[in-house]
Amino acid sequence: MTDEQRQQLRALPQVERVSAEPELAQVPVALRLACIRQALHEIREEILLGRPATSVMERTLALASRAPKVRGAVNATGILLHTNLGRATLAPAAVAAVAAVAQQHATLEVDDESGGRGDRQAGCAALLRELTGADDAIVVNNNAAATVLALTALASGKDVILSRSELVEIGGHFRLPDVIVQSGARLVEVGTTNRTRVGDYTRALTENTGMLLRCHPSNFRVVGFTESASLEELVALSRQAAVPFGDDIGSGALVDFAPFGLTDEPQVQKSIAAGADLVWFSGDKLLGGPQAGILVGRADLIAVCKKHPLMRALRPDKLTLAALEATLRIYRDGTHWEEIPILRRIQRDPGEISRRCRTVARKLKRLGYDTTTEATFSQVGGGSLPDRQLPSHAVAVRAANLPALARQLRHAATPVYGRIERDRLLLDLRAVDPDEEAALVRAFEGQST
Known part of the structure; x- marks a missing residue:
């Protein structure tokens, strides 16, 4: 080490002195201290290598400006x-799956046998069929996207019948009636806020009815003098009228939470078993996977959704599909209570x-x-x-x-x-x-x- 290098090292300021400078007043304390220490470390290395070093303040401000907005908490x-x-944090297996496909090329949409183009949804769809009993499945960006796709593909230009007690608003001021309008369907409200019977749906049926819709009110409860048509009644009516029944169950539970005192949360498998034609739900809530909207149900209805032009805009990327497939494998293997963080x-x-x-x-x-x-x-x-x-x-x-x-x-x-x-x-x-x-x-x- 030369005398000049020793002098440069001795001239470096203390962390506390740099931290007190007014230029750094708007930088959060913990981030400020971390950036100062990193700046001093980098400058010391440059001095020892004989390279010209920038000022500590300049380096600190540069590091602070690069701090990510989205970070772990x-x-x-x-x-x-x-x-x-x-929302949900991922299981270690899902994190590993994301890392594996993020840092290298992936078999996202290739057919293993022919080497040609394949189906990017095949892995998740097979697992969803096995876990839910549905004929087929597709995955989109989130549950709102699933709602838009289902209604646009299956009921655009037609009537969608929905109870007034299920006209929900989700976060960010997004309202289900507005989503239905955007799909090109016409909302037909039936019943009242607290009481809706199957007869209300029956009287609203016309030749232009495109779907009977049930939307689980997952973020609020109506209690007291209440009544609602059962899942079984709605399925029977849809069969009688030859109209698809869509069930938006929201949180996407694949397990029963009743043993923990958490009742009234619909399970995907039960809705399919009851005869719902199409069921959609979130991937990043009670399922414990990545943000995604998942649609399961009749093969012919899923096929219509798959072929709709919106599907191209709403399809998930390789990171989402890798995380979701890894999460679903955990459910299939029966280790979900131990491995899924939520x-x-x-x-x-x-x-x-x-x-x-x-x-x-x-x-x-x-x-x-x-x-x-x-x-x-x-x-x-x-x-x-x-x-x-x-x-x-x-x-x-x-x-x-x-x-x-x-x-x-x-x-x-x-x-x-x-x-x-x-x-x-x-x-x-x-x-x-x-x-x-x-x-x-x-x-x-x-x-x-």
């Missing part, structure tokens, strides 16, 4: 399928969560935080089971300025999201896996208490 909100945090979190024992909360609370207390633990309730979220709760436990953090603390945690190297209730920040660990606890604790280091 710790979900301690108590909402297991948090839409704003990406299923593991739903069945997580409250006693185990309580023990983990006490451990995290002690670690945060050593950092100077006022912490306790308390019993609470988690929700499934993602528009699923809105009136059902799971007993859980949370770390309760008290601080002089809770909104400021919550903001600082959101800007940590690995962002942490909790929820503020009254005078404390709650960190519900039901959706936090044990290997995420270290990142949660690190997010509190150096923050203002």
Whole structure:
């Protein structure tokens, strides 16, 4: 090492001094410190190699500007399928499948025998047929896309009969009646908000009816003086009228959640077994896979959807199909309760969560935080089971300025999201896996208490 190199190394500023510069005031603290340390490391290497080095500030600002907007986070909100945090997390096998096809060419749409063009949906379709009992299946971008495709391909220019109690609005102000209009179909509302009988559907049937539609109200409940036509009644009516019956069940449960107190969530297989002509649902909710819309049902109806021009616009890419196929294989192999993250979190024992909360609370207390633990309730979220709760436990953090603390945690190297209730920040660990606890604790280091 030359004397000039030693002098350059000694002249490098301390991290704290750089961090205090006004140019970095708008950069979140955790990100700022990480970028400064990385900048100093890179500049030291350049000095030792005899290369001209940029200023620490210039390098830090460049690194901060490259920080990704979408990155991993710790979900301690108590909402297991948090839409704003990406809903379901993938099983390790699904993550591996995505990585494998992302970093190299893939057999996405090639026929293994002929070497010519094949069907990109073949793998997922075969597994969906096996798991649901449906004749055939296709996959699109999301469940809203599945709704648009089904209605456009099968009922454009015709009437779609739907109960007023199922005129749902999903996140982002998207309303089912608007989606139906965009499909080219005409919405025919029947019944009332709280009571709709099969006779209401019968009286609305005409020669122009294109579909009887049921939409599961997955993000709200109507209780009290209520009545609705059963699945079996609607199937029987559709058979009698020779009109397809479409069942939008939303969350896409392939298992029964009743043992965990989570009732009233329709299962795909039961709808198919009852005789629904077409069933569609999400891939990234209770199924525990990637964002996708999945349609299963009669082979002739699936064929019409496959051939529709919209299918080209809505078809999924290789990453989605790889993740979904790997997820469905887990269900087929019978290891879903152990491998699918959302299923593991739903069945997580409250006693185990309580023990983990006490451990995290002690670690945060050593950092100077006022912490306790308390019993609470988690929700499934993602528009699923809105009136059902799971007993859980949370770390309760008290601080002089809770909104400021919550903001600082959101800007940590690995962002942490909790929820503020009254005078404390709650960190519900039901959706936090044990290997995420270290990142949660690190997010509190150096923050203002």
